[in-house]
Amino acid sequence: MELLGLDVLFKGANAARLLQGLLVAVEISVISVVISIALGLLFGVFMTWKNPVARFVSRLYLEVVRIMPQLVLLFVVFFGATRVLHVNLSAEVSAIIVFSFWGVAEMGDLVRGALGSIPAQQYRSAQALGMTDAQMYRHVIVPQTVRRLIPLSINLVTRMIKTTSLVMMIGVVEMMKVGQQIIEANRMTSPNAVFGIYGTIFVLYFLICWPISLLAGKLEKKWSI
Numbered sequence: 001m002e003l004l005g006l007d008v009l010f011k012g013a014n015a016a017r018l019l020q021g022l023l024v025a026v027e028i029s030v031i032s033v034v035i036s037i038a039l040g041l042l043f044g045v046f047m048t049w050k051n052p053v054a055r056f057v058s059r060l061y062l063e064v065v066r067i068m069p070q071l072v073l074l075f076v077v078f079f080g081a082t083r084v085l086h087v088n089l090s091a092e093v094s095a096i097i098v099f100s101f102w103g104v105a106e107m108g109d110l111v112r113g114a115l116g117s118i119p120a121q122q123y124r125s126a127q128a129l130g131m132t133d134a135q136m137y138r139h140v141i142v143p144q145t146v147r148r149l150i151p152l153s154i155n156l157v158t159r160m161i162k163t164t165s166l167v168m169m170i171g172v173v174e175m176m177k178v179g180q181q182i183i184e185a186n187r188m189t190s191p192n193a194v195f196g197i198y199g200t201i202f203v204l205y206f207l208i209c210w211p212i213s214l215l216a217g218k219l220e221k222k223w224s225i
Contacts, residue, residue: 005196008186017182022204025164028095028174033157035096036103042109043104065105071079071166073098078170086133095167099160105114106156114148115141154216158209165205175201 009015032218047058078094081087118141126136168177179197186193 004199005190005192006200008182008190008193008196009200011186014155014182017178018175018200018204021173021178022208024092024174025161025167026171027165028092028099028158028167028172029161030098032099032103034105035100036156036160037153039100039104040107041111043108044115047108048111048115062105062109065102069170070098070102070163073101074146074166074170074201086101091167091170091172094170095164095172103156103160107153110149110152110156111145114145114152116150118144132154151216151220154212154219158216161209161212162205175204 009011009018043058046054047062059110074094078089078091078096081089110171122140122144123136128139131139164174165176168180171177177203181195183193190196
């Protein structure tokens with residue numbers, strides 16, 4: 001145990017603290033994912049509009065998210081908003097804002113792609129059968145879009161969960177931050193704690209993300225997308 005640095009886990013409440021940090025990371029992820037899915041669906045529909053202004057705005061937003069690293073966005077929102085806008089945001093709220101900002105753009109692009117992949121014949125066939133627009137979307141377009149969208153969305157969820165490790169840089173006491181604190185506190189007595197603690201964090205992230213990845217793979221295989 002000492003060779004692998006795992007003995008540190010059983011000192012005091014270290015293991016419980018790591019799990020509490022994991023809950024913080026999961027909480028930020030879940031709230032961000034819910035916001036991203038809800039607003040991302042609307043943004044995806046907005047991205048399909050032919051209006052030049054809508055296309056420019058959606059393209060600009062998407063490019064900003066793709067080019068700007070999430071860590072920079074975290075610093076801009078957490079430190080910049082406080083100084084420039086005189087708004088005091090907690091680190092957790094700042095993290096949720098940034099991850100939602102990122103997730104809405106990514107989710108919107110997935111929705112746009114899923115809608116665009118529906119063959120034009122599907123629209124024409126529904127119209128030939130005498131369906132109204134509402135009936136066409138309800139019975140033909142939406143079910144096919146959802147089937148294309150769910151596996152891709154699940155992959156986005158796993159990426160968002162993993163990326164929450166960045167929030168330690170703005171002071172959120174999540175799993176990575178707790179791990180760092182434990183390592184520093186036991187640096188002299190347990191020099192191998194780095195391996196044991198970070199190895200444990202790897203396993204915990206794996207246990208959270210692996211079932212989600214399996215679900216995405218199963219759905220993708222089932223629907224042959």
